[in-house]
Amino acid sequence: MTTETRPTTGPTARSRQVAALRPGYLADLADGTDRFFEPRRADCPWCGSTALRRRLRTTDLLQHKPGRFGLDACGGCGHVFQNPRLNGAGLEFYYRDFYDGLGEQRLAGLFGTRAAVYRGRARAAAPYASAPGRWLDVGTGHGHFCETARADFPDTVFDGLDLSEGVELAEHSGRLARGFRGSFPELAAGPSSELAGRYDVVSMFHYLEHSTDPGRELAAAREALRPGGLLLIEVPDPRCRYARLLGRWWLPWLQPQHLNLVPAANLSERLGELGFTVLTEQHREPHDPVDLLAACWLLLDAVAPREDAPWLPGAPPGRLRRALRGACFLAGSPVLLLAALLDRLVAPVAGRAGLSNAYRLVARRGA
Numbered sequence: 001m002t003t004e005t006r007p008t009t010g011p012t013a014r015s016r017q018v019a020a021l022r023p024g025y026l027a028d029l030a031d032g033t034d035r036f037f038e039p040r041r042a043d044c045p046w047c048g049s050t051a052l053r054r055r056l057r058t059t060d061l062l063q064h065k066p067g068r069f070g071l072d073a074c075g076g077c078g079h080v081f082q083n084p085r086l087n088g089a090g091l092e093f094y095y096r097d098f099y100d101g102l103g104e105q106r107l108a109g110l111f112g113t114r115a116a117v118y119r120g121r122a123r124a125a126a127p128y129a130s131a132p133g134r135w136l137d138v139g140t141g142h143g144h145f146c147e148t149a150r151a152d153f154p155d156t157v158f159d160g161l162d163l164s165e166g167v168e169l170a171e172h173s174g175r176l177a178r179g180f181r182g183s184f185p186e187l188a189a190g191p192s193s194e195l196a197g198r199y200d201v202v203s204m205f206h207y208l209e210h211s212t213d214p215g216r217e218l219a220a221a222r223e224a225l226r227p228g229g230l231l232l233i234e235v236p237d238p239r240c241r242y243a244r245l246l247g248r249w250w251l252p253w254l255q256p257q258h259l260n261l262v263p264a265a266n267l268s269e270r271l272g273e274l275g276f277t278v279l280t281e282q283h284r285e286p287h288d289p290v291d292l293l294a295a296c297w298l299l300l301d302a303v304a305p306r307e308d309a310p311w312l313p314g315a316p317p318g319r320l321r322r323a324l325r326g327a328c329f330l331a332g333s334p335v336l337l338l339a340a341l342l343d344r345l346v347a348p349v350a351g352r353a354g355l356s357n358a359y360r361l362v363a364r365r366g367a
């Protein structure tokens with residue numbers, strides 16, 4: 001790769017980084033985005049029914065990478081899934097620079113400040129496992145959940161698993177005792193697996209929806225748990241009323257990352273088939289009160305001039321475009337404030353009103 005410097009209007013570290021990444025992105029996009037998708041499915045990946053209907057059409061509202069995405073809903077079981085689904089090359093392309101690289105610092109700042117959320121998730125295990133010995137957090141990212149959970153479970157050894165390099169950094173920095181990098185179903189497969197039967201708790205917080213095959217992840221969790229061990233799952237709820245109300249501006253649709261959105265009844269049923277007993281199903285507790293604020297922010301971001309990004313062709317935005325973007329957000333700030341206030345007001349009744357955007361299941365593995 002050549003390292004010649006390009007003229008940039010804002011000579012910040014980020015704009016230099018964007019300029020360095022641009023040739024690679026534009027080469028990946030030279031033949032369009034069709035090559036990033038599997039063939040379209042005619043049946044539901046959860047139950048096999050062919051009674052599918054289009055649930056949503058949208059674009060990448062967070063990174064603004066090119067491409068169009070669709071979600072289908074199954075008339076048989078209510079499962080919602082991306083169709084056509086991203087293939088391996090597509091997943092690599094759309095995840096690149098989101099959790100790592102260019103996007104890492106921004107997200108680290110966001111996730112680093114979510115201690116209260118993490119503590120709530122950890123405490124969901126407490127009534128059923130007061131002092132677990134080993135805990136595996138699947139989809140742990142940079143291991144921030146484990147670092148926070150240790151306050152409530154000081155004697156527990158926390159391991160993490162993730163596809164991205166963040167999990168290795170988390171092990172090096174001591175947030176995790178062990179960081180496993182790779183696919184959970186592959187790492188947990190077979191009796192000789194290092195993970196097999198080793199854990200008292202396996203947690204999957206906002207992980208299953210990213211998986212190409214959630215059923216295999218649940219089977220892997222069964223492998224990694226000892227008999228009697230606990231499985232904690234938290235996922236977006238596709239039945240949430242905000243999903244219909246806000247349409248494509250509902251943040252938890254998170255296209256193109258969310259491939260499978262499983263209704264709670266389907267997940268409970270599958271866990272039963274795998275020999276788990278569901279101990280509790282929570283709706284109010286895991287609700288993250290950001291739906292209206294996020295929808296307004298995404299709308300403003302969509303109408304404002306774009307920030308520079310390596311997948312966008314053309315010259316980087318000049319001073320005028322950047323000022324215009326700032327002005328859009330300034331003008332929208334009263335609406336953002338109002339939305340944030342409404343989110344707070346709704347939060348206490350979100351569960352009862354069907355407005356909770358996530359649900360949590362705690363299940364115990366049978367013998």
Ligand SMILES: [Zn+2]
Pocket residue numbers: 044045046047048049074075076077078079
């Ligand atoms: Zn189905």
